Amino acid sequence: MIDDFAKExxxxxxxxxxxxxxxxxxxxxxxxxxxxxxxxxxxxLGLVKHLSLWEARYFxxxxxxxxxxxxxxxxxxxxxxxxxxxxxxxxxxxxxxxYRRVWEHSxxxxxxxxxxxxxxxxxxxxxxxxxxxxxxxxxxxxxRHAGHADILREQLDGSTGTxxxxxxxxxxxxxxxxxxxxxxxxxxxxxxxxxxxxxx
Numbered sequence: 001m002i003d004d005f006a007k008e009x010x011x012x013x014x015x016x017x018x019x020x021x022x023x024x025x026x027x028x029x030x031x032x033x034x035x036x037x038x039x040x041x042x043x044x045l046g047l048v049k050h051l052s053l054w055e056a057r058y059f060x061x062x063x064x065x066x067x068x069x070x071x072x073x074x075x076x077x078x079x080x081x082x083x084x085x086x087x088x089x090x091x092x093x094x095x096x097x098x099y100r101r102v103w104e105h106s107x108x109x110x111x112x113x114x115x116x117x118x119x120x121x122x123x124x125x126x127x128x129x130x131x132x133x134x135x136x137x138x139x140x141x142x143x144r145h146a147g148h149a150d151i152l153r154e155q156l157d158g159s160t161g162t163x164x165x166x167x168x169x170x171x172x173x174x175x176x177x178x179x180x181x182x183x184x185x186x187x188x189x190x191x192x193x194x195x196x197x198x199x200x
Contacts, residue, residue: 007115010135011107017142018103020162021048022096024149028156034086037152044152045095046085047145052099053083054141058134059106062119067105069098074123110135 024044025033033045056067057074072079086095110131117131146162154160158176 003115006132007110007135010132010139011110014135014139014142015103015107016162017139017146018051018099020146021051021142021149022099023162024146024153025092025096028153030092032156033092036085037155041085042148042152043085044149045092046083047149047152048099049086049090049095050083051142051145052095052102055099055106055138056102058121058138059102059109062121062129062134063109063113063117063131064119065105065109065112067102069101106138 025048028044034043036043053071056069056071059065060067072082086092113131115130115132115135119129119131119134121127121129121134150160150162
């Protein structure tokens with residue numbers, strides 16, 4: 001009984017956070033979803049591409065249920081990092097549609113297996129796993145990247161939240177500037193206090 005509850009609880013959260021990832025692309029132009037927004041090149045469409053490929057692996061080959069479409073090999077060093085950005089030849093629709101197909105494949109795996117079903121992750125140091133491990137891992141990774149996406153989207157247009165119905169109201173720039181100034185003053189005061197405490 002508790003196993004079914006745990007599986008459904010994790011699966012439900014995964015379904016919600018996947019939708020949040022795609023919602024982060026809504027209303028943005030091609031350039032904004034693709035351009036690097038950090039020094040390491042993190043970008044919104046790349047995060048979706050990355051999640052689609054890894055979820056396909058985790059709920060596919062790990063349980064002997066490979067995703068039916070061709071994926072780059074996980075151990076191909078020439079492809080390392082290519083899953084984190086989209087080329088000019090890859091369309092938004094190709095990447096987001098594949099992510100939705102991955103969801104369907106993953107959902108079928110999760111539904112078909114019990115939470116203690118064994119799997120094998122060859123790229124992990126302890127490769128023998130259960131469905132429970134993979135559900136927690138994929139939910140954690142997807143949530144982590146949804147947090148990245150939230151910050152990237154906020155940088156672009158100030159939008160935050162996990163779904164349209166819970167989006168943060170757009171406040172005027174003066175209000176945000178005042179809020180940031182309050183935080184900046186607190187940070188400087190704490191730094192000065194720390195400097196006085198650590199000075200000889």
